[in-house]
Amino acid sequence: MGKKTLNIYQGGVSIITGGASGIGLAFGKALASKGCHVILADLQIELAEKQAELITSSGGKATAVSLDVRDSKGFKKLIEETREAHGRIDTLFNNAGVAVGWEVKDDLLEDWNYIIDVNIRGVVNGTLAVYPIMIEQGFGHIVNIASGAGLVPATGAVSYGMTKHAVVGLSTSLRGQALEYGVRVSVVCPSFVDTPILKGGVYGRVDARVVKKLENAPKPSVTIGTSLLVRKVLPQIEKNRSIIVEPMNMKIMWWVYRLCPDFFLRLVTKGWFLIKKKLNLSVL
Numbered sequence: 588m589g590k591k592t593l594n595i596y597q598g599g600v601s602i603i604t605g606g607a608s609g610i611g612l613a614f615g616k617a618l619a620s621k622g623c624h625v626i627l628a629d630l631q632i633e634l635a636e637k638q639a640e641l642i643t644s645s646g647g648k649a650t651a652v653s654l655d656v657r658d659s660k661g662f663k664k665l666i667e668e669t670r671e672a673h674g675r676i677d678t679l680f681n682n683a684g685v686a687v688g689w690e691v692k693d694d695l696l697e698d699w700n701y702i703i704d705v706n707i708r709g710v711v712n713g714t715l716a717v718y719p720i721m722i723e724q725g726f727g728h729i730v731n732i733a734s735g736a737g738l739v740p741a742t743g744a745v746s747y748g749m750t751k752h753a754v755v756g757l758s759t760s761l762r763g764q765a766l767e768y769g770v771r772v773s774v775v776c777p778s779f780v781d782t783p784i785l786k787g788g789v790y791g792r793v794d795a796r797v798v799k800k801l802e803n804a805p806k807p808s809v810t811i812g813t814s815l816l817v818r819k820v821l822p823q824i825e826k827n828r829s830i831i832v833e834p835m836n837m838k839i840m841w842w843v844y845r846l847c848p849d850f851f852l853r854l855v856t857k858g859w860f861l862i863k864k865k866l867n868l869s870v871l
């Protein structure tokens with residue numbers, strides 16, 4: 588039998604956390620349509636089951652699994668069971684994430700602990716569970732979904748921005764070590780994508796007064812759909828790009844920030860005050 592190699596699509600096996608909704612689900616559908624068996628791992632198990640059924644009924648291979656990414660033992664169990672059932676794990680998408688807070692002055696320590704647990708520890712749990720298996724296989728690709736807020740300041744989402752910077756740091760730092768073992772690490776940094784997280788998300792803890800205002804507010808004009816994002820990102824994962832930034836507006840923002848950080852900060856600060864004014868939030 589020939590040596591196994593990484594299959595992102597046909598014949599591959601992919602675990603996607605937060606796979607029941609939004610970006611994770613779009614990755615799941617796209618990978619399954621190209622012959623990959625996708626495991627949609629999510630706290631929203633009923634939704635994950637429904638989505639897995641839809642993928643299966645259109646000819647793809649999908650399984651739904653209940654997972655809380657904060658639970659390191661549960662994550663390890665899922666990884667081990669997947670390896671046992673399928674004989675391989677090609678990709679792990681550490682995608683589950685939440686949004687929390689608004690103005691730091693109103694944040695509680697437990698909200699910060701919560702977002703650290705999901706957005707950072709969740710990624711650490713997944714990485715530590717899958718990495719030894721991928722090393723043993725001699726192949727595998729860990730794809731961490733951070734955010735543009737992991738590359739530039741996120742004035743309206745301070746704790747979120749901090750967690751996403753951590754995910755970028757984990758990914759780019761591990762990438763060099765993992766190379767030796769045939770394991771790839773990429774990080775994806777999108778700007779606004781049309782998913783429930785933009786209005787707080789099911790498990791988010793965004794200030795309730797802000798969520799209420801966001802209900803009727805238009806989405807940011809630069810918002811893109813999940814399938815377009817995935818169409819732009821997947822070829823770059825195939826090419827093993829390290830930091831995948833999409834769409835173009837995010838690339839420009841990142842470039843301006845690196846070139847003139849103070850100028851960029853002045854711009855985002857102005858933007859922050861404008862958003863507060865537009866949503867009439869100054870009076871909170």
Ligand SMILES: NC(=O)c1ccc[n+]([C@@H]2O[C@H](COP(=O)([O-])OP(=O)(O)OC[C@H]3O[C@@H](n4cnc5c(N)ncnc54)[C@H](O)[C@@H]3O)[C@@H](O)[C@H]2O)c1
Nearest residue numbers: 605608609610630655656682683684734779780782784788
């Ligand atoms: N939508 C955007 O504008 C945007 C931009 C940049 C980055 N992101 C990131 O993309 C990722 C996916 O978010 P999305 O936009 O698709 O939002 P989403 O709310 O549609 O999806 C998030 C998913 O994560 C799941 N989840 C939350 N907490 C979990 C936990 N503890 N364990 C397991 N699953 C959990 C939710 O059930 C949900 O299915 C997140 O990491 C988010 O931060 C989103």
